[in-house]
Structure formats: structure tokens, C-alpha cells
Amino acid sequence: MKDINISKVIADKRREKGVTQEQLAVYIGVSKASVSKWETGQSYPDITFLPQLAAYFNISIDDLMGYTAQMTKENIKELYHQLSADFSRKPFNDVLAECREIIKKYYSCFPLLMQMAVLMCNHHMLAEGAPEQKGILEEAARLCIRIKNESEDVWLTKDAVSLEATCYLMLRQPQNVLELLGETIRPIANDDKGIAQAYLMAGNLTQANKVLQISIYQHLLSLVGASILLLQLGNEQFEEILNRILSVAAVFDLERLHPNSMALTYLNAAQGYSIQGDAEKALDMLQKYTELCMMSFFPYSLHGDSFFNELDSWFKEFDLGAEAPRSEEVIKESMIQGIIHNPAFANLMNHPQYKIIIKTLKSNLGGN
Template identity: 55%
Template sequence: MLKDINIAKVISAKRNEKGITQDQLAEYIGVTKASVSKWETDKSYPDITLLPQLSSFFNISIDELIGYSPQMTKETIKKTYHHLASEFSHKTFNEVLIECRKLIKKYYACFPLLLQIAKLFVNHYMLAKDKEKQEALLQETIDLCRRIKKECDDIWITKQANSFETICHIILNQPLEAIELLDETLKPPISDHFLLSKAYQMTGNSEKAKEVIQVGLYHHLRGILGPAQSYLLLIADKPSKFEQALDRFLQITKVFEVEKLDPNITCLLYLAAAQGYSIQNNQEKALEMLEKYVCICTTSLLPYELKGDSFFDRIDNWLKDYDIEAPRDEKTIRKSILQSVVENPAFISLHNERKYKQIIEKLNRDFIKE
């Protein structure tokens, strides 16, 4: 019986622990304050349909309420993410947002799902109609990430939540908040991949040791080229330094054949190079880089997936288990690529150039309308 488990005391205690009022709990659950008051004074019980939502909100165990702890499997979470990402192309932004919020309420203690929804919000907030709604969704994402970090025991999940919260602060032009979140990561420990590989070697499993090292090298390769676009834009006002950095980055992509491994990183490198040259009023090179950017986008980028090759020949199994990588569905990606060329303020000076117009025509004709 519900009375036997003292649900009144549990609700009252957990609400006080969280420091929320009966009004706030009532608003979240969708009932009146009087209903919450009756629950806590043992005059009535919550409708059975509300118990899962209460359990999720308080993040309590089976023993602490009635044994209901909503969770999703990893595979279901992946399918849910891709479904919602696709919905942004077929439904209105608000419709998808309502669906996401329903899932959050239903699975408020399923932190892997909440993390993916935070990721979904970060990747699609720009679809909101105005800046105010965009900022509100980013703040909602920050709150979601903070809940994950506070309540979740999985260190990897909390680290990712910290990263998404940082991204939100950066987008919201809150650099001090972002710096505060990342301060501890400025002094990283010895590579975990090296330590894990060493451990496998000690057990005599040299094949697994090689795989771990390859995964580490792959991470480091992407770690070097990932920030490359931001660095190029930071030094665009110093042409000689810009040329040196771009040359080194391009050599790395050539030596490791990065276009085959991760075409997205190569695309972003060429886009940043085009922006940098445009800032320097070097229209010829800007158009050259922009043309290479569009070429890779239209021939190699989609369908987006990370791959190994003859050098990285031991990472395929790891890639299969790698977290969701495609940030958006293909339709949204195609539109985003067009916007990165057409609406980029760095390319305003190129709008009257014949080659620039040809690039836009090619994107509209061969890429957007596919």
C-alpha cells in the first residue's frame, strides 16, 4: 500500500532538500498547491500517473518512493536523438521543443538522455525565431547541464555536460563563466590513453594496447585541427603568422589524409582560411579557399561519419561505439553550409565576384536541391 511507504514524508522531505516551495512543485507537476499540501499531510495520495514524474523530479531510488526509476537504453537514446534532430526539419521549432520538454520531465533522472537533449539544444537553438528565444533556450540548456553535473555520478557524463554548459556561455557572450568552468582543465594529467595502453601491455595484450594508442592518436589529431579554425581567425590580422599556421594545418591534413577520416574538420579549416583571407582583403585566395570548402562539403561531407584508414586500422570497433557524432540531420546541415557562405559577413566584399556567384549557384543547384 502507498501508505506503508510513507509517501507523504518522502515528498515533503525531498521538496525541502531541494529548497522549493509547494507552489513550485505544484507548477512543475501540473497540479494545484492544495494537492501538494494534501499529499504532504497524508490527506490524499498523488494520482498513480503522477508518481513516475515525481520520482524523476526528485531523482530518488526505488526504495525511497515506489520502485519507479525511468531510464532509457543507450540504443534508444541514440534513436531518440536522431528522431528529434530530424523533427527539426519537418516540424515547427516549438513543436519539437514541446516534445523535448516532455521527455525531460518523463526521464528527469536519465542523465545520458538529458545530456543528448542538451546537445540537441546546443545544435539547434539558432532555429528559434528571435534572439530572445534563442537565449532562453541556451539558458534552459545551462540549467539542464547543471542538474546533470549535480545529480549524476558518471564522471564522463558530467564532463560532457560541463562542456555543453561552457559552449552555451560562449554563445551567450559570457566568457568569464566559461573560463570558470574550464579553469581546472588547463592543466591536464598524463594521457589516459598512454596509461591504458601500458596496462594492456603489462597483461600481454599488445593488440589492445595498439588499438588504445591509435584511438589516442586519433583524438589528438582531431584535437589539433579542431581549434585550428578559431586560431586562424584570431591571427587573421597578422598575414605572415596566418600563412605559417594555415600551411602547418594543411600539411597535417594532407599527411594524415584527414579529408577521408573527418571531412568536417577539413571543411571548417578551409572556411576559416577563406574568412581570414577575406579579412586581409586577399580576395583571390579567399575565393580559392572558399571553393575548396564548398568542394569538400558537396563531395565528401555527407553522409557524415568518422572513418579509419590504412594507418588508423584498429579504431573501427571504437568508432562504432563512439557517441552520436552527426550534430544535425542532413537537410539542416545543407542549409547551414549555404548560410555559412551566403550570410557570412566576412564574405560581403566577395558578393560581386564572378567566382563567388558561381559557388553560390553550385550550392543551390547541386547541393541544396538534392
């Protein structure tokens, strides 16, 4: 990430060229004192001198100023995780103000805007009140709209549309989601299979294996994620849906491979049982949720296993790497609050086992 740093650039380029401050001053038509002030940062060259200075050093005006409107993928990743950590240890409004300054400064760097929108979505709940939280989600949605309308990157635009829809879901605006994504589901593209077959035809078995592992992994998480949403319908198939999720989870060892999916499974199962009035099964699922949160989650990062042994290199290519999109402190607090402030568990609040579960979570995760 670069700031305007023209003073250092002028000094460095002048030395590289082997000229004195006096010689540079004569060429530009200013005093030696003016050049000295430029190089020490006491003043900046008049804007009319910039083309002449850039031409003299044979560089662009952007290079002369030491500024770029874009950030590298690595810079964006480092910045995201730095701000994510800051949200857990600094005043929320201070970090949010810093995010807004960065957005303003790099307003044409669409990959950065995308990650700033993700950052806002992942931390909006830390804002003081509901109106503030709503405003942050709306701000994230506006960033997505800018990316969608201005970026020429097809994949980035697609990601922006998906995140915009997520913002509307968090804002409880289902009609906006349907208008954005459409009301019907289109068939899944088979591009991954085509890519794998192409690698097979080319004799590149290693790459074909990697592509197929990635495809299976993504379809697996999509299957489980959709099944978890089915649990929320609370229909007569509740038990069957849950049993099928748990069966798939056991086959692929999801508690270790992707503990977040299993945490959501146990939490939604507990909600369903509690709403049905089955306290015993609800508490059993909450117990599984608690054990998972304490034993399998941290330190959190995306990873493969003995079956998905080609995934780790793929995760490293992600915009945010394999690290969690929120800090460990924020994740732990959300794990606790997801139970305490869940209206579905209101009928369990006075149950001794429920109290033990909350106490255990707070004791092990450090919540309030």
C-alpha cells in the same frame, strides 16, 4: 522508452499466475468489474491498492506500472536521431515541445538530459529569432548544471561541464566560460599511454594498438581544432599556421578521414584572407570548401581508414553512435548559411566567382 502501462501488466501477470479476474478481485477486495476496467485501461487501481497488487504478483510497484525513470543507452540514441530528423521536417516549436515533455518525464535520467542538451545546442539556430535561440541555449546550459550538480557519474559530469561552456560560448559569455573551466591550461593527462602500456605488458597487442590509435586520432583532431582557432587571431603567422594545418591534413588524409575539420579549415582560411583584402586566396579557399561539402561529406558518419583501422568499433560505443548529431538537411543548410550570412565575405558578394560558389552550393545541397 516506457510509459505507464499498468493495464497490460495486470492482465499479463494475472494470466501468468493462472487466476481469473474474479479471483484477483476477491484477493484485492474489489469487484470483478473493477479488475476488468483496470485491464482494459478504462480506469486505474486506487493508489492504495498498488502495494497489494505488486506483492501479489511478486514485482515492484515500478514494474507493476510498467514505468521506469531511466532510458537505455540504445533508447536514448534512437530518440536523439529521431528528434534530430524531426527538427528538419516538422515545425520547430512542435519538436521542441516534445523534447521538453521528454525531459520532464525523464528528469532523473541524466544521460538522456545530456543528449537533450546536445540536441538543443545543435538545433537552436532553427528557432525563429535571436531571443528564442538565446533562450534555448540557456535552457541547455541549465540541463548541464543539473547534471553537474546531481549526477554521480564523473565522466558524465565532466561532459556536462564542457557542454555548458560551449553554451556560454554560443551565448557570447566568455567570462562564464573562464569561471567554469578556469583561466589556465592544465597539463594533458597521459592515461591513454598508461593504458596502452598496461595492455602491452599483459601481452594484449591488439588492444594496445586500438588504444594508441584512438589517442593519436583524438590528439590529431585537437591539434587541428586549436590551429583553426589560431587562424581566427589573424596575426602575422596566418600563412604559416594555415600551411601547417594543410600539411598535417595531407599526411592524415583529413578530407576523407574527418571532412568537418577540413571544412572549418577552408572556411576560416577564407575568412582570414577576405579580412586581409586578398579576394583571390579567399575565393580559392571557398572553392575548396564548396568542393569538399559536395564531394566528401555525405552520407556523414565518423569512420576510420587504412591507418586508423581500429576506430570503427570505438565509434559504435559513442552515445550517439557514428552518425552526425544533426540531420543531413540541417547540415547542408548550415553549410550554405555559414557563407551567405558571414560578414567577413561582405566584400566578396558582388564578385562573379563568389556568386558561382553560392549558386553551386545551393544547387548541389538544396539550400534556399
